[in-house]
Amino acid sequence: MSALIETKGLTRVLPAAVPVTLVEGITLAIGAGEFVAITGPSGSGKSSLLYLLGLLDKPTGGSLAIEGRDIEGLSERERAGIRLATLGFVFQFHFLLPEFTVRENVEIPMRRLGHLGAAAMRERSTELLSALGLADHLDKRPDQLSGGQRQRVAVARSLANDPPLILADEPTGSLDSKNSDQVFAILDALVRERGKTVIAVTHDTEMAAKASRRIHLVDGRLAES
Amino acid sequence: MRLILALALTHIRGRGRQTLVAIIGVALGVGFSIAMAALMQGGEDDFVARLVDTMPHVDITDEYRNARRQPAQDAFTAAQIAGLRPKDDRRGILNPTEAVAMLRAWVPGRLALSLKTQGVVRYSGRDVGIAIIGIEPQAEMKVSSLAKDFRQGSFTSLIAGGNNIVVGDRLAQRLGAELGTTVTVVSSTGQSRAFKIVGLFHTGTTARDEGEGYVLLKNAQILSERPNAINEIRLKLDDPNAAPQVARRAEAQLGYKAMAWQEANESLLQALVIRNVIMYTVVGAILLVAGFGIFNIISTITHEKARDIAILKSLGFTETDMRRLFLLEGVALGAGGSLVGWAVGFSLCFALSLVRFELSGAAVTQEITHLPLAWSIWHYLIAAGFALVSAGVAGYLPARQAARLNPVDIIRGAT
Numbered sequence: 170m171s172a173l174i175e176t177k178g179l180t181r182v183l184p185a186a187v188p189v190t191l192v193e194g195i196t197l198a199i200g201a202g203e204f205v206a207i208t209g210p211s212g213s214g215k216s217s218l219l220y221l222l223g224l225l226d227k228p229t230g231g232s233l234a235i236e237g238r239d240i241e242g243l244s245e246r247e248r249a250g251i252r253l254a255t256l257g258f259v260f261q262f263h264f265l266l267p268e269f270t271v272r273e274n275v276e277i278p279m280r281r282l283g284h285l286g287a288a289a290m291r292e293r294s295t296e297l298l299s300a301l302g303l304a305d306h307l308d309k310r311p312d313q314l315s316g317g318q319r320q321r322v323a324v325a326r327s328l329a330n331d332p333p334l335i336l337a338d339e340p341t342g343s344l345d346s347k348n349s350d351q352v353f354a355i356l357d358a359l360v361r362e363r364g365k366t367v368i369a370v371t372h373d374t375e376m377a378a379k380a381s382r383r384i385h386l387v388d389g390r391l392a393e394s
Numbered sequence: 395m396r397l398i399l400a401l402a403l404t405h406i407r408g409r410g411r412q413t414l415v416a417i418i419g420v421a422l423g424v425g426f427s428i429a430m431a432a433l434m435q436g437g438e439d440d441f442v443a444r445l446v447d448t449m450p451h452v453d454i455t456d457e458y459r460n461a462r463r464q465p466a467q468d469a470f471t472a473a474q475i476a477g478l479r480p481k482d483d484r485r486g487i488l489n490p491t492e493a494v495a496m497l498r499a500w501v502p503g504r505l506a507l508s509l510k511t512q513g514v515v516r517y518s519g520r521d522v523g524i525a526i527i528g529i530e531p532q533a534e535m536k537v538s539s540l541a542k543d544f545r546q547g548s549f550t551s552l553i554a555g556g557n558n559i560v561v562g563d564r565l566a567q568r569l570g571a572e573l574g575t576t577v578t579v580v581s582s583t584g585q586s587r588a589f590k591i592v593g594l595f596h597t598g599t600t601a602r603d604e605g606e607g608y609v610l611l612k613n614a615q616i617l618s619e620r621p622n623a624i625n626e627i628r629l630k631l632d633d634p635n636a637a638p639q640v641a642r643r644a645e646a647q648l649g650y651k652a653m654a655w656q657e658a659n660e661s662l663l664q665a666l667v668i669r670n671v672i673m674y675t676v677v678g679a680i681l682l683v684a685g686f687g688i689f690n691i692i693s694t695i696t697h698e699k700a701r702d703i704a705i706l707k708s709l710g711f712t713e714t715d716m717r718r719l720f721l722l723e724g725v726a727l728g729a730g731g732s733l734v735g736w737a738v739g740f741s742l743c744f745a746l747s748l749v750r751f752e753l754s755g756a757a758v759t760q761e762i763t764h765l766p767l768a769w770s771i772w773h774y775l776i777a778a779g780f781a782l783v784s785a786g787v788a789g790y791l792p793a794r795q796a797a798r799l800n801p802v803d804i805i806r807g808a809t
């Protein structure tokens with residue numbers, strides 16, 4: 170099986186007088202349709218790993234391939250292209266653009282990609298947001314929504330260009346348990362019903378238990394869970 | 395691109411007051427530049443118009459620009475002749491009738507012949523040295539600006555014939571003479587004749603009002619003992635700007651020195667160029683200051699919107715997109731400021747055009763005058779162009795920094 174995302178000895182060291190190793194020697198292969206939970210104590214390098222997998226940061230060692238394509242040597246533009254079409258991010262904080270409406274926030278990645286016409290984008294954003302229970306909030310601004318609602322908008326935005334891979338960094342970390350369960354259920358449904366791959370960093374042991382696979386990090390290295 | 399524009403406008407709108415200040419800054423810069431350019435250009439046009447109006451456009455005199463080639467130079471290539479001076483032909487322009495006919499054939503304009511000689515006017519024991527200019531009144535009126543500067547009498551008073559003279563009012567004053575007074579004119583050759591003053595003019599230029607006397611050409615020829623001679627042909631062209639070409643052709647045709655008004659006033663015209671350089675420097679400085687306002691606001695936005703930059707980059711926007719975004723914000727402010735600036739400039743020009751003031755003093759030919767203003771679309775375009783370029787530069791510097799921003803730093807900082 171060709172992996173959706175594959176790493177060999179992936180390492181990220183921050184150059185400094187005393188170099189800081191964020192992650193080291195990560196070797197993994199994650200295939201389509203997996204729900205991977207990354208767990209580990211605070212400061213163990215979970216976010217750092219996710220930023221590397223999401224092409225937001227560059228490794229200092231090892232290799233990374235997405236959809237069989239080696240990332241090393243790609244231009245900034247090509248990396249941005251992969252982020253736009255192949256990856257979807259959900260962060261702990263929603264990171265929506267405050268001046269734009271919910272619908273506009275979801276449509277921004279679509280407009281950047283430019284594959285859909287205005288009417289089709291509108292239809293798609295409505296569909297995505299309705300599926301996440303936000304049909305009544307399309308034209309509100311992020312600050313008019315609750316934390317759970319915002320995080321669902323962020324999930325909708327990550328799905329805007331229908332990417333095969335969703336990366337989530339503690340997506341439920343700032344939510345109460347009811348909202349956490351809801352967001353988790355949404356991610357789970359994406360994997361089961363739409364065949365997406367989700368890699369989620371989580372502290373929530375319950376959520377981790379439901380994942381199809383668990384990766385445990387300690388001090389920037391893979392450890393037995 | 396429309397998406398980037400939408401993002402840019404959102405950022406700008408989010409900073410209402412600062413945006414307003416930046417736009418006002420650019421607008422004032424553009425507006426004042428336009429008003430200043432209109433005034434400077436107007437002043438220049440007015441000045442040149444007066445110059446062109448009062449001077450002959452081309453002045454052909456009986457001088458030569460260069461010493462004549464000596465036969466020896468033609469015969470021997472080794473011949474070296476030094477110390478030759480161009481000839482000043484005392485006989486004046488030779489064959490004036492033929493020369494005039496030749497010029498009339500092609501010169502687009504009017505021409506007048508004259509004989510200028512030095513002399514002294516004498517009245518009630520006072521002597522004043524003047525230039526005695528012999529003219530043909532009808533032709534002169536079509537060429538000289540003097541025709542409209544008469545206080546009393548006119549050139550036509552000369553037509554009737556007889557020993558009549560037209561002088562400046564200051565000369566009459568110095569002599570204690572007035573219209574109708576008979577004065578004695580003594581030429582440099584010693585000829586002396588009585589002339590009756592039949593006209594007084596006032597140009598405002600003391601050298602002329604005090605130092606020129608116009609008589610019939612025939613009388614000047616008698617006074618200087620040069621029958622049928624003339625020593626100056628003055629041309630007034632339909633298009634004053636064609637003067638250098640006309641002068642060159644006339645000089646080639648006649649051999650005599652023909653000077654265009656531009657050549658005669660070279661240093662004055664150069665001073666105008668310097669004036670323009672100063673003006674554009676000041677305009678540039680004003681817009682540079684406006685540019686700092688833009689730089690300030692874009693810098694603030696890039697700092698404040700660091701999170702937006704991180705979000706957009708994580709969503710798949712490129713560094714180029716980010717650079718364009720903030721560059722566009724700068725240019726948008728510059729464009730907004732330019733538009734408002736056009737309105738400001740137009741209003742300022744309009745207000746200035748209403749300013750009227752009285753010119754007191756001797757030169758009361760035009761009693762009420764207004765500021766000379768020139769209207770040109772170029773003033774508007776150049777000012778806006780300057781503003782846009784300075785806005786572009788002001789936006790580009792912070793834009794470049796914003797584009798380089800590493801999203802991980804910001805996402806970590808927020809988490």
Ligand SMILES: Nc1ncnc2c1ncn2[C@@H]1O[C@H](COP(=O)(O)OP(=O)(O)O)[C@@H](O)[C@H]1O
Nearest residue numbers: 183189190191210211212213214215216217218
């Ligand atoms: N810019 C940095 N300078 C120094 N240390 C850093 C920097 N960024 C991250 N770290 C450290 O790297 C380690 C891994 O961080 P992170 O990946 O955020 O861990 P996690 O997400 O598992 O909590 C932490 O100990 C953190 O303090």
Ligand SMILES: [Mg+2]
Nearest residue numbers: 215216217338
């Ligand atoms: Mg983390």
